[in-house]
Every structure is written in C-alpha cells, then in structure tokens.
Amino acid sequence: MLEREITINNKEGLNSRPAAVFVQAANQFSSQILIKQGNQMINAKSIMGVLSLGVARSNAVTLIVKGEDEKEAMDAMVKLIENDFVLE
Secondary structure (H helix, E strand, O other): EEEEEEEEEOOOOOHHHHHHHHHHHHOOOEEEEEEEEEEEEEEEHHHHHHHOOOOOOEEEEEEEEEEOOOOHHHHHHHHHHHOOOOOO
C-alpha cells in the first residue's frame, strides 16, 4: 500500500472536468485507488464519489493506492495532478 498527500493546484479543483479526467485515469489501473480528505475517503474510480468530496484549489488530499500495479498507479495519478489534469 502506498500513501501520499498532494495539493490540488489547478484553478478548478476537482470539479466536473478534472474529476472526469482523474476517474478515467484511475480506471486504467487494477489497484484500488482512494482519495481521502478530512474524514471522507472515496473510491477514485467513481465520478460521483470524487465530485462529492468538493475538493477546491489549494486543498490537500491523500492518495491511497493498493494492488498489483500500485507504484505505476500512484506515479500516474500524482503526475496527472501535478500537470493540472492534462493527459499526455
């Protein structure tokens, strides 16, 4: 299991477009990917779950990844966040 705290810095936070890109990327991996903010922890592969967190710009979240491809998944999700949710 890998865990990493990261700050969402894009101007929209995790609203509809960035959330959709995030969920799409998460679904490429077999590992379980969770996002934790405060007391809430949701499945990063669920668009409704991601949107329900209401993550705004400059909010910190914790990514938790468990599974066979956890390192690749964590690296990809962190890169996506750092690139302001632009897929390469």
